[in-house]
Amino acid sequence: MAIIEMKDMVQAGLDRAVEMMALAAHNSYRFGNRNTVKCISVGKEEMEQIAEFAYSLGDMSPLAARDGRFLRDLIKEPCALLIFGDKRKSDLNFNCGACGYRTCAELNRAEEMESLTARGPSCQFKNISLNIATNAAASMAWRLGLHCRVFSTLAMAAFALQIIPDVDVVASVCVSAAKVDPFFDRHKFWTQEHWDETFSKEFPTFTRGFIGAVE
Protein backbone atom coordinates (compact mmCIF):
# COMPACT_ATOMS: atom_id res chain seq x y z
CA MET A 1 0.00 0.00 0.00
CA ALA A 2 1.34 3.35 -0.95
CA ILE A 3 2.21 5.72 1.82
CA ILE A 4 1.32 9.38 1.33
CA GLU A 5 3.14 11.91 3.45
CA MET A 6 1.13 14.31 5.59
CA LYS A 7 2.67 17.30 3.80
CA ASP A 8 1.33 16.09 0.45
CA MET A 9 -2.10 15.33 1.89
CA VAL A 10 -2.33 18.78 3.48
CA GLN A 11 -1.41 20.44 0.20
CA ALA A 12 -3.90 18.30 -1.74
CA GLY A 13 -6.58 19.02 0.86
CA LEU A 14 -5.86 22.73 0.65
CA ASP A 15 -6.16 22.66 -3.14
CA ARG A 16 -9.50 20.92 -2.87
CA ALA A 17 -10.63 23.32 -0.12
CA VAL A 18 -9.92 26.29 -2.38
CA GLU A 19 -12.15 24.73 -5.01
CA MET A 20 -14.88 24.23 -2.42
CA MET A 21 -14.56 27.86 -1.36
CA ALA A 22 -14.91 29.02 -4.96
CA LEU A 23 -17.98 26.81 -5.27
CA ALA A 24 -19.53 28.22 -2.07
CA ALA A 25 -18.86 31.75 -3.32
CA HIS A 26 -20.28 30.95 -6.73
CA ASN A 27 -23.52 29.65 -5.23
CA SER A 28 -23.86 32.27 -2.49
CA TYR A 29 -26.78 34.61 -2.06
CA ARG A 30 -26.82 37.73 -4.19
CA PHE A 31 -29.21 40.57 -4.86
CA GLY A 32 -31.21 40.72 -8.06
CA ASN A 33 -30.54 37.08 -8.97
CA ARG A 34 -27.40 37.91 -10.91
CA ASN A 35 -24.15 36.00 -10.78
CA THR A 36 -21.47 38.36 -11.99
CA VAL A 37 -18.84 37.93 -9.27
CA LYS A 38 -15.46 36.85 -10.62
CA CYS A 39 -13.08 34.74 -8.59
CA ILE A 40 -9.47 33.71 -9.16
CA SER A 41 -6.97 31.83 -7.07
CA VAL A 42 -3.44 33.20 -7.32
CA GLY A 43 -0.19 31.23 -7.12
CA LYS A 44 2.90 31.81 -5.01
CA GLU A 45 4.60 34.06 -7.60
CA GLU A 46 1.62 36.41 -7.78
CA MET A 47 1.31 36.35 -4.00
CA GLU A 48 4.94 37.41 -3.79
CA GLN A 49 4.26 40.32 -6.16
CA ILE A 50 1.19 41.30 -4.15
CA ALA A 51 3.19 41.13 -0.92
CA GLU A 52 5.97 43.35 -2.30
CA PHE A 53 3.51 45.87 -3.68
CA ALA A 54 1.46 46.03 -0.48
CA TYR A 55 4.65 46.40 1.57
CA SER A 56 5.82 49.23 -0.67
CA LEU A 57 2.69 51.22 0.23
CA GLY A 58 4.01 51.67 3.79
CA ASP A 59 4.07 55.48 3.64
CA MET A 60 0.49 55.72 2.45
CA SER A 61 -1.04 52.84 4.36
CA PRO A 62 0.56 51.15 7.38
CA LEU A 63 -2.19 48.55 7.19
CA ALA A 64 -1.19 47.52 3.66
CA ALA A 65 2.46 47.40 4.70
CA ARG A 66 1.65 45.13 7.61
CA ASP A 67 -0.36 42.78 5.42
CA GLY A 68 2.36 42.78 2.73
CA ARG A 69 5.02 41.88 5.24
CA PHE A 70 2.72 39.26 6.70
CA LEU A 71 2.02 37.69 3.29
CA ARG A 72 5.75 37.38 2.60
CA ASP A 73 5.98 35.14 5.65
CA LEU A 74 2.73 33.34 4.97
CA ILE A 75 3.78 31.91 1.59
CA LYS A 76 6.54 29.89 3.22
CA GLU A 77 3.83 27.46 4.36
CA PRO A 78 0.89 25.95 2.41
CA CYS A 79 -1.54 28.76 1.70
CA ALA A 80 -3.84 30.16 -0.96
CA LEU A 81 -5.31 33.51 -1.86
CA LEU A 82 -8.68 33.88 -3.55
CA ILE A 83 -9.47 37.22 -5.12
CA PHE A 84 -13.03 38.27 -5.89
CA GLY A 85 -14.07 41.10 -8.12
CA ASP A 86 -17.06 42.62 -9.82
CA LYS A 87 -17.95 45.48 -12.13
CA ARG A 88 -18.99 48.74 -10.55
CA LYS A 89 -22.01 49.63 -12.70
CA SER A 90 -25.47 48.56 -11.62
CA ASP A 91 -27.50 46.13 -13.69
CA LEU A 92 -30.02 45.77 -10.88
CA ASN A 93 -32.26 48.79 -11.49
CA PHE A 94 -33.14 49.17 -7.80
CA ASN A 95 -32.97 53.00 -7.91
CA CYS A 96 -32.24 52.93 -4.18
CA GLY A 97 -30.02 56.02 -3.88
CA ALA A 98 -27.27 54.37 -1.80
CA CYS A 99 -24.59 55.33 -4.36
CA GLY A 100 -25.65 58.98 -4.21
CA TYR A 101 -27.46 58.98 -7.54
CA ARG A 102 -31.22 58.86 -7.77
CA THR A 103 -31.34 56.11 -10.38
CA CYS A 104 -29.10 53.29 -11.56
CA ALA A 105 -29.00 54.91 -14.99
CA GLU A 106 -27.50 58.08 -13.47
CA LEU A 107 -24.86 56.01 -11.67
CA ASN A 108 -23.96 54.20 -14.86
CA ARG A 109 -23.62 57.52 -16.72
CA ALA A 110 -21.51 59.15 -13.98
CA GLU A 111 -17.86 59.95 -14.60
CA GLU A 112 -15.56 57.04 -13.76
CA MET A 113 -12.85 57.67 -11.16
CA GLU A 114 -9.64 55.70 -11.52
CA SER A 115 -7.42 54.88 -8.58
CA LEU A 116 -5.06 52.15 -7.39
CA THR A 117 -7.64 50.61 -5.08
CA ALA A 118 -10.91 50.59 -7.04
CA ARG A 119 -12.85 52.29 -9.78
CA GLY A 120 -15.81 54.29 -8.57
CA PRO A 121 -18.55 55.22 -8.11
CA SER A 122 -19.90 51.73 -7.60
CA CYS A 123 -23.27 50.17 -6.93
CA GLN A 124 -23.76 49.45 -3.23
CA PHE A 125 -25.72 46.27 -3.85
CA LYS A 126 -23.10 44.93 -6.30
CA ASN A 127 -20.57 45.51 -3.53
CA ILE A 128 -22.73 43.72 -0.99
CA SER A 129 -23.18 40.75 -3.32
CA LEU A 130 -19.42 40.64 -3.90
CA ASN A 131 -18.71 40.64 -0.18
CA ILE A 132 -21.40 38.05 0.49
CA ALA A 133 -19.55 35.78 -1.97
CA THR A 134 -16.33 36.56 -0.12
CA ASN A 135 -17.92 35.72 3.20
CA ALA A 136 -19.39 32.50 1.80
CA ALA A 137 -15.86 31.43 0.78
CA ALA A 138 -14.51 32.38 4.19
CA SER A 139 -17.36 30.54 5.87
CA MET A 140 -16.58 27.40 3.87
CA ALA A 141 -12.90 27.69 4.82
CA TRP A 142 -13.92 28.02 8.47
CA ARG A 143 -16.07 24.90 8.28
CA LEU A 144 -13.26 22.98 6.63
CA GLY A 145 -10.99 23.94 9.51
CA LEU A 146 -8.61 26.18 7.56
CA HIS A 147 -6.99 29.28 8.98
CA CYS A 148 -8.68 32.13 7.21
CA ARG A 149 -8.91 35.90 7.01
CA VAL A 150 -10.55 38.37 4.66
CA PHE A 151 -8.18 41.03 3.31
CA SER A 152 -9.14 44.14 1.40
CA THR A 153 -5.51 45.34 1.27
CA LEU A 154 -4.26 42.31 -0.64
CA ALA A 155 -7.23 42.44 -3.00
CA MET A 156 -6.54 46.09 -3.73
CA ALA A 157 -2.87 45.31 -4.36
CA ALA A 158 -3.93 42.58 -6.81
CA PHE A 159 -6.26 45.10 -8.45
CA ALA A 160 -3.47 47.66 -8.78
CA LEU A 161 -1.13 45.04 -10.28
CA GLN A 162 -3.93 44.02 -12.68
CA ILE A 163 -3.68 40.42 -11.53
CA ILE A 164 -7.47 40.21 -11.63
CA PRO A 165 -8.56 41.76 -14.93
CA ASP A 166 -11.80 43.35 -16.00
CA VAL A 167 -13.20 44.20 -12.56
CA ASP A 168 -13.74 47.48 -10.70
CA VAL A 169 -14.17 46.53 -7.04
CA VAL A 170 -12.38 43.71 -5.26
CA ALA A 171 -12.16 41.64 -2.06
CA SER A 172 -10.00 38.68 -1.10
CA VAL A 173 -9.85 35.69 1.21
CA CYS A 174 -6.55 34.23 2.31
CA VAL A 175 -6.38 30.71 3.72
CA SER A 176 -3.54 28.79 5.20
CA ALA A 177 -2.72 25.30 6.39
CA ALA A 178 0.15 26.49 8.58
CA LYS A 179 0.92 24.65 11.81
CA VAL A 180 -0.51 27.47 13.94
CA ASP A 181 -3.05 30.12 12.97
CA PRO A 182 -0.95 32.84 11.30
CA PHE A 183 -3.71 35.37 10.77
CA PHE A 184 -4.45 36.64 14.25
CA ASP A 185 -2.33 37.77 17.18
CA ARG A 186 0.58 38.58 14.89
CA HIS A 187 2.91 39.84 17.59
CA LYS A 188 6.11 38.71 15.94
CA PHE A 189 6.12 41.69 13.62
CA TRP A 190 7.12 44.23 16.26
CA THR A 191 9.19 44.41 19.42
CA GLN A 192 7.73 45.38 22.78
CA GLU A 193 9.66 48.70 22.69
CA HIS A 194 8.24 49.56 19.27
CA TRP A 195 4.74 48.68 20.45
CA ASP A 196 5.06 50.80 23.60
CA GLU A 197 6.42 53.74 21.62
CA THR A 198 3.66 53.58 19.02
CA PHE A 199 0.97 53.17 21.68
CA SER A 200 2.12 56.17 23.67
CA LYS A 201 2.28 58.22 20.45
CA GLU A 202 -1.22 57.21 19.33
CA PHE A 203 -2.88 57.32 22.76
CA PRO A 204 -0.93 59.97 24.67
CA THR A 205 -3.70 60.51 27.19
CA PHE A 206 -3.95 56.86 28.24
CA THR A 207 -1.48 57.17 31.13
CA ARG A 208 -2.27 60.80 31.93
CA GLY A 209 -4.13 61.36 35.17
CA PHE A 210 -6.57 64.13 35.94
CA ILE A 211 -4.92 67.46 35.22
CA GLY A 212 -4.03 69.11 38.49
CA ALA A 213 -4.23 65.92 40.49
CA VAL A 214 -1.33 65.10 42.75
CA GLU A 215 0.23 61.79 41.76
Next chain:
Amino acid sequence: MSIERSMKQFELDRKESVRLAARLLLASGTTSPRVGGVGECTIHIVEDECEIEELAQKVEGMAEENTAWKTFRRDAAMLRDADAVLVITSLRCLTDPADINCNMCGRLTCEYYRQVERLPAGPGVAYTGPLCVFRANNMAYAIDAVIQQARTMGIDYGVFWSAGAAAMRMKIVPRDTGFCVAVAISVTEKSPFRDIPVKYDEMNERTMNDRIIKRLWPQFRSIYS
Protein backbone atom coordinates in the same frame (compact mmCIF):
# COMPACT_ATOMS: atom_id res chain seq x y z
CA MET B 1 -64.42 19.35 16.08
CA SER B 2 -61.88 21.58 17.69
CA ILE B 3 -58.23 21.39 16.91
CA GLU B 4 -56.37 18.69 18.81
CA ARG B 5 -54.37 19.65 21.87
CA SER B 6 -51.20 18.22 20.37
CA MET B 7 -51.69 20.37 17.27
CA LYS B 8 -52.02 23.48 19.42
CA GLN B 9 -48.88 22.48 21.26
CA PHE B 10 -47.09 22.11 17.92
CA GLU B 11 -48.11 25.63 16.92
CA LEU B 12 -46.87 27.06 20.23
CA ASP B 13 -43.57 25.21 19.93
CA ARG B 14 -43.15 26.30 16.33
CA LYS B 15 -43.49 29.95 17.39
CA GLU B 16 -41.05 29.39 20.24
CA SER B 17 -38.56 27.86 17.81
CA VAL B 18 -38.76 31.02 15.67
CA ARG B 19 -37.94 33.15 18.70
CA LEU B 20 -34.94 31.00 19.53
CA ALA B 21 -33.76 30.77 15.93
CA ALA B 22 -33.99 34.54 15.44
CA ARG B 23 -31.70 35.04 18.42
CA LEU B 24 -29.18 32.47 17.20
CA LEU B 25 -29.16 34.13 13.78
CA LEU B 26 -28.58 37.45 15.51
CA ALA B 27 -25.60 35.90 17.31
CA SER B 28 -24.12 34.62 14.06
CA GLY B 29 -24.62 37.95 12.31
CA THR B 30 -23.13 39.88 15.20
CA THR B 31 -19.97 37.78 15.41
CA SER B 32 -19.30 37.86 11.66
CA PRO B 33 -16.15 39.75 10.54
CA ARG B 34 -15.93 43.55 10.36
CA VAL B 35 -13.26 45.37 8.41
CA GLY B 36 -10.56 46.50 10.79
CA GLY B 37 -12.48 45.00 13.70
CA VAL B 38 -14.51 48.20 14.09
CA GLY B 39 -18.10 47.71 15.25
CA GLU B 40 -20.55 48.78 12.60
CA CYS B 41 -23.72 46.72 12.38
CA THR B 42 -26.69 46.18 14.65
CA ILE B 43 -29.38 43.56 14.19
CA HIS B 44 -32.96 44.10 15.33
CA ILE B 45 -35.54 41.36 15.63
CA VAL B 46 -39.10 42.18 14.58
CA GLU B 47 -41.19 39.19 15.66
CA ASP B 48 -44.49 40.61 16.79
CA GLU B 49 -47.15 39.86 14.19
CA CYS B 50 -48.52 43.39 14.39
CA GLU B 51 -45.07 44.90 13.91
CA ILE B 52 -44.41 42.65 10.91
CA GLU B 53 -47.73 43.81 9.47
CA GLU B 54 -46.75 47.45 10.00
CA LEU B 55 -43.47 46.79 8.21
CA ALA B 56 -45.27 45.04 5.35
CA GLN B 57 -47.69 47.97 4.99
CA LYS B 58 -44.81 50.44 4.86
CA VAL B 59 -43.11 48.34 2.17
CA GLU B 60 -46.38 48.21 0.25
CA GLY B 61 -46.76 51.96 0.51
CA MET B 62 -43.28 52.53 -0.88
CA ALA B 63 -44.10 50.53 -4.03
CA GLU B 64 -45.91 53.56 -5.48
CA GLU B 65 -43.00 55.94 -5.01
CA ASN B 66 -40.61 54.67 -7.65
CA THR B 67 -41.24 52.81 -10.87
CA ALA B 68 -38.35 50.47 -10.05
CA TRP B 69 -40.00 49.45 -6.78
CA LYS B 70 -43.02 47.62 -8.17
CA THR B 71 -41.71 44.37 -6.66
CA PHE B 72 -42.21 45.84 -3.19
CA ARG B 73 -45.86 44.78 -3.26
CA ARG B 74 -44.74 41.19 -3.75
CA ASP B 75 -42.14 41.62 -0.99
CA ALA B 76 -44.90 42.80 1.36
CA ALA B 77 -46.95 39.69 0.63
CA MET B 78 -43.93 37.53 1.44
CA LEU B 79 -43.16 39.50 4.62
CA ARG B 80 -46.69 38.89 5.91
CA ASP B 81 -45.92 35.17 5.82
CA ALA B 82 -42.64 35.60 7.71
CA ASP B 83 -42.47 34.50 11.34
CA ALA B 84 -39.77 37.02 12.21
CA VAL B 85 -37.73 39.68 10.45
CA LEU B 86 -34.11 40.49 11.29
CA VAL B 87 -33.29 44.05 10.35
CA ILE B 88 -29.53 44.50 9.80
CA THR B 89 -28.13 48.02 9.86
CA SER B 90 -24.89 49.76 9.06
CA LEU B 91 -24.28 52.64 11.48
CA ARG B 92 -21.04 54.14 10.18
CA CYS B 93 -21.51 54.29 6.43
CA LEU B 94 -23.39 57.59 6.48
CA THR B 95 -21.55 59.62 9.09
CA ASP B 96 -18.14 58.04 9.53
CA PRO B 97 -16.26 57.12 6.32
CA ALA B 98 -13.44 54.60 6.71
CA ASP B 99 -10.63 57.11 5.92
CA ILE B 100 -8.76 54.69 3.72
CA ASN B 101 -9.34 56.53 0.42
CA CYS B 102 -10.51 53.40 -1.39
CA ASN B 103 -12.42 55.25 -4.16
CA MET B 104 -15.23 52.72 -4.18
CA CYS B 105 -17.70 55.59 -3.81
CA GLY B 106 -15.97 57.32 -6.71
CA ARG B 107 -14.71 60.34 -4.69
CA LEU B 108 -10.99 59.41 -4.65
CA THR B 109 -10.45 60.47 -1.03
CA CYS B 110 -12.61 60.45 2.08
CA GLU B 111 -12.10 64.24 2.34
CA TYR B 112 -13.80 64.71 -1.02
CA TYR B 113 -16.51 62.26 0.06
CA ARG B 114 -17.29 64.35 3.14
CA GLN B 115 -17.90 67.42 0.97
CA VAL B 116 -20.39 65.69 -1.35
CA GLU B 117 -24.01 66.66 -0.98
CA ARG B 118 -26.26 63.79 0.11
CA LEU B 119 -29.47 62.88 -1.65
CA PRO B 120 -32.35 64.50 0.26
CA ALA B 121 -34.59 62.03 2.07
CA GLY B 122 -38.01 61.87 0.49
CA PRO B 123 -40.31 59.81 -1.68
CA GLY B 124 -38.45 57.61 -4.18
CA VAL B 125 -35.18 57.66 -2.24
CA ALA B 126 -34.49 54.56 -0.14
CA TYR B 127 -31.01 55.49 1.14
CA THR B 128 -29.61 59.00 1.31
CA GLY B 129 -26.37 58.21 -0.50
CA PRO B 130 -23.57 58.42 -1.29
CA LEU B 131 -22.62 56.02 1.47
CA CYS B 132 -19.15 54.93 2.50
CA VAL B 133 -19.11 51.74 0.44
CA PHE B 134 -16.17 50.32 2.36
CA ARG B 135 -18.04 50.66 5.65
CA ALA B 136 -21.38 49.45 4.28
CA ASN B 137 -19.68 46.33 2.90
CA ASN B 138 -19.43 45.08 6.48
CA MET B 139 -23.12 44.45 6.26
CA ALA B 140 -22.50 41.83 3.58
CA TYR B 141 -20.69 39.75 6.18
CA ALA B 142 -23.54 40.12 8.65
CA ILE B 143 -26.15 39.22 6.03
CA ASP B 144 -24.20 36.19 4.89
CA ALA B 145 -23.55 35.03 8.45
CA VAL B 146 -27.30 35.13 9.12
CA ILE B 147 -27.96 33.26 5.86
CA GLN B 148 -25.30 30.62 6.54
CA GLN B 149 -26.62 30.01 10.03
CA ALA B 150 -30.20 29.81 8.76
CA ARG B 151 -29.10 27.24 6.17
CA THR B 152 -27.23 25.27 8.82
CA MET B 153 -30.27 25.21 11.09
CA GLY B 154 -32.62 24.46 8.22
CA ILE B 155 -34.62 27.66 8.50
CA ASP B 156 -36.19 29.28 5.45
CA TYR B 157 -35.03 32.81 4.78
CA GLY B 158 -35.57 35.65 2.34
CA VAL B 159 -33.50 38.80 1.98
CA PHE B 160 -35.40 42.06 1.44
CA TRP B 161 -33.78 45.43 0.96
CA SER B 162 -37.27 46.87 0.64
CA ALA B 163 -38.03 45.94 4.26
CA GLY B 164 -34.68 47.40 5.32
CA ALA B 165 -35.51 50.71 3.68
CA ALA B 166 -38.99 50.61 5.21
CA ALA B 167 -37.54 49.96 8.68
CA MET B 168 -35.37 53.07 8.27
CA ARG B 169 -38.41 55.15 7.41
CA MET B 170 -40.32 53.75 10.37
CA LYS B 171 -37.41 54.80 12.56
CA ILE B 172 -37.25 51.45 14.32
CA VAL B 173 -33.47 51.29 13.75
CA PRO B 174 -30.74 53.47 15.31
CA ARG B 175 -30.54 57.12 14.26
CA ASP B 176 -27.20 56.84 12.45
CA THR B 177 -28.33 54.01 10.18
CA GLY B 178 -27.28 54.73 6.61
CA PHE B 179 -27.92 51.37 5.03
CA CYS B 180 -30.29 48.65 6.09
CA VAL B 181 -31.36 45.26 4.77
CA ALA B 182 -33.83 42.81 6.30
CA VAL B 183 -33.71 39.03 6.44
CA ALA B 184 -37.10 37.42 6.97
CA ILE B 185 -37.24 33.92 8.42
CA SER B 186 -39.94 31.31 8.49
CA VAL B 187 -40.40 27.99 10.24
CA THR B 188 -43.11 26.40 8.13
CA GLU B 189 -43.38 23.31 6.01
CA LYS B 190 -43.33 25.27 2.76
CA SER B 191 -40.99 28.23 2.48
CA PRO B 192 -43.02 31.39 1.83
CA PHE B 193 -39.98 32.92 0.10
CA ARG B 194 -39.63 30.39 -2.73
CA ASP B 195 -41.89 29.47 -5.65
CA ILE B 196 -43.38 32.93 -5.93
CA PRO B 197 -45.86 33.13 -8.82
CA VAL B 198 -46.29 36.29 -10.86
CA LYS B 199 -48.83 38.71 -9.39
CA TYR B 200 -48.14 37.17 -5.97
CA ASP B 201 -49.27 40.38 -4.30
CA GLU B 202 -52.78 39.73 -5.65
CA MET B 203 -52.85 35.96 -5.57
CA ASN B 204 -51.36 34.43 -2.46
CA GLU B 205 -52.49 32.17 0.32
CA ARG B 206 -54.04 35.04 2.23
CA THR B 207 -56.10 36.44 -0.62
CA MET B 208 -57.14 32.95 -1.78
CA ASN B 209 -58.29 32.19 1.72
CA ASP B 210 -60.12 35.47 1.91
CA ARG B 211 -61.91 35.13 -1.40
CA ILE B 212 -62.68 31.45 -1.42
CA ILE B 213 -63.18 30.33 2.14
CA LYS B 214 -64.06 33.49 4.01
CA ARG B 215 -66.40 34.81 1.30
CA LEU B 216 -67.81 31.84 -0.58
CA TRP B 217 -68.29 29.49 2.33
CA PRO B 218 -70.43 31.83 4.51
CA GLN B 219 -72.61 32.59 1.50
CA PHE B 220 -72.90 28.92 0.65
CA ARG B 221 -73.78 28.25 4.25
CA SER B 222 -76.53 30.90 4.38
CA ILE B 223 -78.08 29.63 1.19
CA TYR B 224 -77.95 25.95 1.91
CA SER B 225 -78.84 25.92 5.58
